[in-house]
Amino acid sequence: MIVKGNLIDCTDKCTIRIREKSCILIKNNVIFNVYSENMLPELLKDEKVVDYKDALIFPGLVDMHLHAPQFPFRGLGTDMELLDWLNTYTFPEEAKYKNIDYAKKAYTKFVESLKKSFTTRAIIFATLHKEATILLMDLLEESGLKCFVGKVNMDRNSPESLIESTDESVEATKDWLDICKGRYKNTFPIITPRFIPSCSDKLLKELGKIRGSEYGLQSHLSENPKELEWVKELCPDSFGYLDAYDKRECLHKSRFPAxxxxxxxxxxxEMKLLKDRDVFVAHCPQSNICLSSGIAPVRKFLDNGIKVGLGSDIAAGYSLNILNQAVEAIGLSKLYWRYIDKNSRPLEFAEVFSMATRVAGSYFGKVGALEKGFEADLLVVDDSALNEGIDDIRKRVERFLYLSDECSLVAKYVSGEQIL
Amino acid sequence: MIVKGNLIDCTDKCTIRIREKSCILIKNNVIFNVYSENMLPELLKDEKVVDYKDALIFPGLVDMHLHAPQFPFRGLGTDMELLDWLNTYTFPEEAKYKNIDYAKKAYTKFVESLKKSFTTRAIIFATLHKEATILLMDLLEESGLKCFVGKVNMDRNSPESLIESTDESVEATKDWLDICKGRYKNTFPIITPRFIPSCSDKLLKELGKIRGSEYGLQSHLSENPKELEWVKELCPDSFGYLDAYDKRECLHKSRFPAxxxxxxxxxxxEMKLLKDRDVFVAHCPQSNICLSSGIAPVRKFLDNGIKVGLGSDIAAGYSLNILNQAVEAIGLSKLYWRYIDKNSRPLEFAEVFSMATRVAGSYFGKVGALEKGFEADLLVVDDSALNEGIDDIRKRVERFLYLSDECSLVAKYVSGEQIL
Structure with a gap:
């Protein structure tokens, strides 16, 4: 199949690449090659062409961090900092997912919304409930989206309604991984200790073992000052928060990084260790504003060669639209420059776009660019509400970034399959 | 006429007031009274009732600061600070409004968008072109929105394509005010020196005289550090930026404040002078992020009894939706608390809602509340995409604030006239 339109992606040099009226040849879910309109080989003249005319075609966007069970309360309760917010809003909501009927209703709505969004791939926290987590994975599998999903582990400092014993947590995780085996094509389990305060040393070490060389691991790191203090108390052996994970043997080399x-x-x-352990940072600017957490030093991460993607962090962030996160990331980097470090140059458009596509995509393999050999994740966008009188496609792209809620998603392909 | 639904507004004590299933009786453009469903007087039983069922009814929102001619490039060119941004993007665009055909096309689109937004009233910069300014005012008048609009004055430090001599500027302003007399019901002229760097001392003094006791005045104040330095150089007689306006006799008492x-x-x-001269502050958080300007000390303004409204500041801000500005205002106040002043408590939901309705509304008279004697500016909002399973109307309102782009505006009344 050939898909035709104005192609926009990011090169491996982090520059925006625009190819007007060009053709993507898709074979076996993968981009076989890209041709300009006039250079289409004779051999392909009879191939089926889906011509999106003047539409903009982007690689799919990746959401590196979100909590599916928190979707029902996004846009609510952003008047507290992290630890109070967890106890007041989050834990009571997550406890409801013990009830599989509730989970089915809520997760169905979440998956429908994610499917309609600009996100093609995501790395997702479920809850500690094994059954509800499998249900979420089944729904995601059906949607055609490609996701990593984690059954959450919590064996301390958690409410009675949302806690497991260490042994229960380990056993449930093993069971869950067994159930996942061979069940999914698009959906992958990922080891998910909630964060240091919720997980005993023993549990973390066991999860590290289960992870082995096969699974990725997702968690939270250095989000809020009070959380940091608490981690320091809980892990007097460690010189920092990431080091606490590292000392509990969670960050070893594996097929999928942390x-x-x-x-x-x-x-x-901590940056040195992030780099050494090849950890991906999921930058969640909207969440960091809503919970008054602060501004992450993203420019420094980039300068240190650390891979940074973007996360909606539903429901501490309220918008599923990763482009809104990209805009917030630029905004926060400007304030960081203004108030915290005049040497930290604000993020540019191409950089946040790269984070949301090529960089975060690399967690999934060859994903996130419109390039030979990459999986064919495509967003086809109608920006006609905004592009009147604008001939320069770069400007159309910039406007789309800021005003994407005023554009419409015409089609969405994940790994060559059209899902919208 | 009676309008029925769930009424939400802000009291004069800055608390959210919710009256479920209640009736607003509108007489002569004004809210005659508000009744609960069961308490509707016998006399009114035959009155025509427009029943919006479970919809949310809010007062109309006020945009205290935006530039109509910049609407075509919102979402573009936010990679510079104020002064470079003006020279690179803004002045060349504004110069185009000399051409009345261009102005007609662009302003038509702007007015259509403003009409569809949650804004019922706005305070607007046009350009220095008299003819195009009248055209904009004619279009706004036709829309049914209620707006103050200013022909801009600029007689120094401006490009050749966008400058007047002092005398031209004064004469054109007088002509423009003459043309406005008797021409409009909903549209009001407001004196609009661009900012100190663009206006000579003589021009400012003349504009102060023209303003007299009849007209309001709008301008820019203390936005960017480099601008502040420049103003200091330009006005060595003044102890601050606002004092420079004051010494040039722009801030005297008038029917409409500055x-x-x-x-x-x-x-x-400067805060003391803002208070003494009864100046309204138009807080423009999105703009202040986009142009790396910084974070305004809004909590301190409130503590000092200064009136603060919200502005989209199109096109330094990109969204016409004032609720997006309200969310940004909360977010910035959290970062201000985190990084600048731990004594500045973050803004609350009720406070930003009050800014956008009751406080900014007061510039227009009795406007911005669903209360006896207030002009009937109403927004009827269908939030059904978001309210499933939420019984508490306060929570529905909070979600609407954060996720208003996912709700739909069912009807819009300005001063009792339904315009949407």
Whole structure:
């Protein structure tokens, strides 16, 4: 199949690449090649062409961090900082997913919304409930989206309604991974200790073992000052928050690296460890504003060669639209420059776009670019509400970034399959 | 006429007031009274009732600061600070409004968009072109929105394509005010010196005289550090930016007070003068992020009894939706608390809602509340995409604030006239 339109993606040099009226040849879910309109080989003249005319075609966007069970209360309760917010709003909501009927209703709505969004791939927290987590994975599998999903582990400092014993947590995780085996094509389990305060040393070490060389791991890191203090108390053996995970043997080399959300307060030594352990940072700017967490030093992460993707962090963030997160990321980087460090140059358009496509995509393999050999994740966008009188496609792209809620998603392909 | 639904507004004590299934009786453009469903007087039983069922009914929102001619490039060119941004993007665009055909096309689109938005009233910068300004005012008048509009004055430090001599500027302003007399029901002229760097001392003094006791005045204040330095150089007689306006006799008491946009760097002495001269602050959080300006000390303004409204500041801000500005205002106040002043408590939901309705509304008279004697500006909102399973109307309102782009505007009344 050939898909035709104005192609926009990011090169591996982090520059925006625009190819007007060009053709993507898709074979076996993968981009076989890209041709300009006039250079289409004779051999392909009879191939089926889906011509999206003047539409903009982007790689699918990746959401590196969100909590599916929190979807029902996004846009509510952003008047507290992290720890109070967890106890007041989040834990009571997550406890409801013990009830599989509730889970089915809520997760169905979440998956429908994610499917309609600009996101093609996501790395997702479920709850600690094994059954509801499998249900969520089944629904995601059906949607055609490609996701990592984690059954959450919590064996301490959690309410009675949302806690497991260490042994229960380990056993449920093993069971869950067994159930997942061979069940999914698009959906992958990922080891998911909630964060240090919710997980005993023993549990973390066991999860590290289960992870082995096969699974990725996602968790939270250095989000809020009070959380940092607490982690320091809980882990007197560690020189920092990431080091606490590392000392509990969670960060070893594996097929899929670790993903750490937030990293607002990561200092030089934590950055070094992030780099050494090949950890992906999920930057969640909207969440960091809503919970008054602060501004992550993203420019420094980039300067240190750390991979940074973007996360909606539903429901501490309220918008599923990753482009809104990209705009917030630019905005926060400007304030960081203004108030915290005049040496930290604000993020540019191409950089946040790259984070949401090529960088975060690399967690999934060859994903996130419109390039030979990449999986064919495509967004086809009608920006006609905004492009009147604008001939320059780069400008159309910039406007789409800021005003994407005023554009419409015409079609969405994930790994070559059209799902919208 | 009676309008029925769930009424939400802000009291004069800055608390959210919710009256479920209640009736607003509108007489002569004004809210004659509000009744609960069961308490509707016998006399009114035969009155025509428009029943919006479970919809949310809010007062109309007020945009205290925006530039109509910049609407075509919102979402573009936010990679510079104020002064470079003006020279690179803004002045060349504004110069185009000399051409009345261009102005007609662009302003028509702007007015259509404003009409469809949650804004019922706005305070607007046009350009220095008299003819195009009248055209904009004619279009706004036709829309049914209620707006103050200013022909801009600029007689120095401006490009050749966008400058007047002092005398031209004064004469054109007088002509324009003459043309406005008797021409409009909903549209009001407001004196509009661009900002100190663009206006000579003589021009400002003349504009102060023209303003007299009849007209309001809008301008920009203390937005960007480099702008502040420049103003200091230009006005060595003044102890601050607002004092420069004051010494040039622009801030005297009049029927309509002055409105100053931004005030990011207003210090204690400037706040005192803001209060003394009864100036309204138009807080433009999105703009202040996009142009890396900084965070305005809004909590301090409130503590000092200064009136603060919200402005989209199109096109330094990109969204016409004032609720997006309200969310940004809360977010910035959290970062202000985190990084600048731990004594500045973050803004609450009720406070930003009050800014956008009751406080900014007061510039227009009795406007911005669903209360006896207030002009009947109403927004009827269908939030059914978001309210499933939420019984508490306060929560529905909070969600609407954060996720208003996912709700639909069912009807819009301005001063009792239904315009949507």
């Amino acid at each position: 993903v750490m959300a937030h990293c607002v307060y990561s200092d030089e030594s | 409105v100053m946009a931004h005030c990011v760097y207003s210090d204690e002495s």
